[in-house]
Every structure is written in C-alpha cells, then in structure tokens.
Amino acid sequence: MSYTKTDMLSHKIIEILKEHSDEKHPLTQQQICGYLEEKLGIKPNRKTVAQHLKSIIGDESCNVFIADNDNDDDDKSDKKYITDIYYASDITAEEYEFLADSIIYSPMLPADYVRDLIKKINILSTGNTKSKEANLRETFHYGNKSIFLVIENIKEAMNTNRKLDVTISDYDKNGKLLTKSDPQSGIKLQRVMLSPYGIVMADGFYYLLASDVRYDDLRHFRIDKILKASICEEDGSMRDVKTLSNVPRDLKPVQYKNLNRYMLDGTVERVHINIKKKDISLVLDTFGNEFTCNKVIGNDDIYDVTFRANIQTAVRWAIANRKAVKLTSPKRAVDIVKEEISALSEMYGNQER
Known part of the structure; x- marks a missing residue:
C-alpha cells in the first residue's frame, strides 16, 4: 500500500502529527489512535494504522520520521508496532516563535490581521508552537484596517515613479x-x-520615506497613520531623491533608519560622545556599527566615540543613558540637553514628596 493524497486515513494521521508532534515530542501509535478517535469519532484498527504509518514513513515527501533510539539498531519501519513518530517541520519551534512574536508585537497591525497571520504561519510549525494566539489578548494593536492597501499603493507609486496624494490622520x-x-x-x-522613496520599520511600525512637494528635504511618515494614499496620474513623476537637501550620497532606506533611530524630526549631524568602555554596546544597540572609537587621554575607562545621527535622537538617547554617556558636540545638541534637563528640573522640582 502506498500513500496518496486521496487516502483519508493517511491524510488525517499526517495532520495529527503536524499538530501534536515534533522531534522533541514524538507520538506513540496508541496516542495517534486516540487522536484519530477524537477527530473522526471512530475507533481505528491498530493494525490498519500501523500499515498506514509504515507507508507514510517510507515516503520521504511526507516528512514523517521515527525518533532515534540509541538502544535500537534495527530498521524501525519493519517493526509490527511503531512508536515515537513525529512530523519534521520546515522550521524549528524557535524559528516559529520568532516569526510569531514579530507579528504579535507589531502594534501597527489590527488584531484581526494578526490573528489571521498567526493562523497562516501555524502550518509551518508543529507540536507546542501553536499557543501564540493567546498572547494576542495581552498586547495592544491599532485599528487601521487599510494599512496593507496603503502599502500596496505606496509600492505601486514607487515602481511606476509616481507621486502620492496622501491623507494623514x-x-x-x-x-x-x-x-x-x-x-x-x-x-x-x-x-x-x-514623492515616495522607500519603506522602513522601526520599533514595530512601518514608515514611509518621502519628500513633501512643498519642501526640499527627505521626511518620514508613519504608514499606519495614513488614512488614504492615491497614486497621482497627472502630476508628473516623483522628485529625484538626489536633489533633496538632507540626503547623503547613495542613501538607502535602512541607512536612514540607523541615522534616525527614534524616527524624530531633526537634522542629521556628526555627534561626539564620551562613554564608559563597558557600555559601548549602547551605541551598537541604537546606532549600529558605523562609528569611530578612540581612547580618552588620561582616562582608560572612557571611549571618545563619533557617529552620524539625528540630533533629536542623539539628545534623547544621551539623556536616557546619562549615567554612561556624555554628549560633547555639536554645541547645539549639548545646549538642547541642558535645556531639557532644566525643563525637567523645573517641572518636577516643586513637587511635594
């Protein structure tokens, strides 16, 4: 007997193995019979199940295997009673967890969309990896159900070199x-x-990189806040990105995100900081690895670090990491830090304990 897609019992056995097993959690033949009885409402013949299992295991395209047993060197598929059977998923449980978490913890996606996406990727996984839907109830999601249509129109405009008529809410x-x-x-x-140029993701949100036709600089717009995006047919092609005032040569969308980590308004400039050596990973976490690092004369515990970043991003980051970081230039950024600290001191200084 050979397995075919029209063989309903074999099909059900594979479905059960996909849902309830993996290499670390194989099923016995008895357990498979129990699931068959639960799902089909009948008590299957164990001999028949064993015959189907042998055919399924013999067909490599089914991805069904018998778990290794160091104490058993015999050909397991020839045994009368087969046990420790599992379905080998195309991705590991850990890889599935990563994909599912990436979807669930994207607040820009409506909850209904997240639920549907989780169901779609569930077919890639096996065993105990299908409980992620419960986590959805614990996370907050915005409700722009037009987000994928907006993204579709943005991509179409970029592919056809057209401008976009956008309504932002x-x-x-x-x-x-x-x-x-x-x-x-x-x-x-x-x-x-x-004029749209690219899409980047930061902190779970998609941003459109574009220039407003009224100005000559590159800006970013949170896509989930775009109510409508229509492709313009009569307003000519989009502006050449090289003509914009604040765009370095050959700038790519991912580079823009690295320079504007918190996606704040502001210009990109060269920033200098002093940071404790043991905390240098704070720079990597936020700005990536494009920085220069020098020793500070007279202090072996401190690095002098230089990198390019959005000024407002650098200020917020320096204040948040003030115990490890001191922003030293440009002067305008240092002045903003002082103003922010002064404002915070005034705001909280008069509060009663």
Whole structure:
C-alpha cells in the first residue's frame, strides 16, 4: 500500500502529527489512535494504522520520521508496532516563535490581521508552537484596517515613479484612526503630495520615506497613520531623491533608519560622545556599527566615540543613558540637553514628596 493524497486515513494521521508532534515530542501509535478517535469519532484498527504509518514513513515527501533510539539498531519501519513518530517541520519551534512574536508585537497591525497571520504561519510549525494566539489578548494593536492597501499603493507609486496624494490622520484615546478632523481632540487631517522613496520599520511600525512637494528635504511618515494614499496620474513623476537637501550620497532606506533611530524630526549631524568602555554596546544597540572609537587621554575607562545621527535622537538617547554617556558636540545638541534637563528640573522640582 502506498500513500496518496486521496487516502483519508493517511491524510488525517499526517495532520495529527503536524499538530501534536515534533522531534522533541514524538507520538506513540496508541496516542495517534486516540487522536484519530477524537477527530473522526471512530475507533481505528491498530493494525490498519500501523500499515498506514509504515507507508507514510517510507515516503520521504511526507516528512514523517521515527525518533532515534540509541538502544535500537534495527530498521524501525519493519517493526509490527511503531512508536515515537513525529512530523519534521520546515522550521524549528524557535524559528516559529520568532516569526510569531514579530507579528504579535507589531502594534501597527489590527488584531484581526494578526490573528489571521498567526493562523497562516501555524502550518509551518508543529507540536507546542501553536499557543501564540493567546498572547494576542495581552498586547495592544491599532485599528487601521487599510494599512496593507496603503502599502500596496505606496509600492505601486514607487515602481511606476509616481507621486502620492496622501491623507494623514492620527489616533484618538481609544486607538481609533480618525476619518475626519476632531477639534475637541486637536487632531486635524492633513492632505499632502509626496514623492515616495522607500519603506522602513522601526520599533514595530512601518514608515514611509518621502519628500513633501512643498519642501526640499527627505521626511518620514508613519504608514499606519495614513488614512488614504492615491497614486497621482497627472502630476508628473516623483522628485529625484538626489536633489533633496538632507540626503547623503547613495542613501538607502535602512541607512536612514540607523541615522534616525527614534524616527524624530531633526537634522542629521556628526555627534561626539564620551562613554564608559563597558557600555559601548549602547551605541551598537541604537546606532549600529558605523562609528569611530578612540581612547580618552588620561582616562582608560572612557571611549571618545563619533557617529552620524539625528540630533533629536542623539539628545534623547544621551539623556536616557546619562549615567554612561556624555554628549560633547555639536554645541547645539549639548545646549538642547541642558535645556531639557532644566525643563525637567523645573517641572518636577516643586513637587511635594
């Protein structure tokens, strides 16, 4: 007997192995019979199940195997009673966990979309890797259900070298993307004409890199806050990115994200810091590995580090890591740090304990 896709019992056995087994958690023949009874409502004949298992195991395309046993050198598939059977997934449980977590902890995706995506990738996994849907209830997600349509139109505009007519909104206190201006909350819809250049992800959100036709610099826009993006047919092709005032030569979207780690407004400049040697990974975590590092004369515990970054990003990062980092230049960034510290001191200094 050979396995075919029309063989319903073999098909059900493989489904059970996909759902309930992996290399670390194989099933016995008795367990498989139990699942068959539970799913089909009948008590299967163990001899028949054993015959089907031998055929399935003999077909390499089924990805079903018998777990190794160091104490047994015989050909296991020839045994009358087969045990320790598992389905070998295309990805490991750890790889599945990474994919599932990447989806679940992307707040820009509506919860319904996340749930559907998790179900789709579940077919890649086996065993105990399908409990991620429960985590969805513990995470917050925004509700822009047009996000994939917006992304589709953005990509189409880039591929055809066209501008985009974009309407940008914001969320209310309940996480709902407003479809019209709301004076009470202070949220106003903005309609802008953009030349799109790329898409990057930062902290679980997609950002559109584009230039507003009214200005000559490169900016970023959170895609999940875009209410509508229409491709312009009559306004000509998009602006050449090389003509923008704040774009280094051959800038790629991923480089823009590294320079603008928190996706804040502001210019990119060369930044100098002093940082404790033991904390140098803080620079790697936020700005990547494109920096120069020199010793500080007279202090073997400190590095003098130089890198390019958005000024507002550098300021926020330096304040957050003030116990390990001192921002030394440019002067404008140092002045902003001082102003922020002064404002914080004034805000919290008069509070009663």
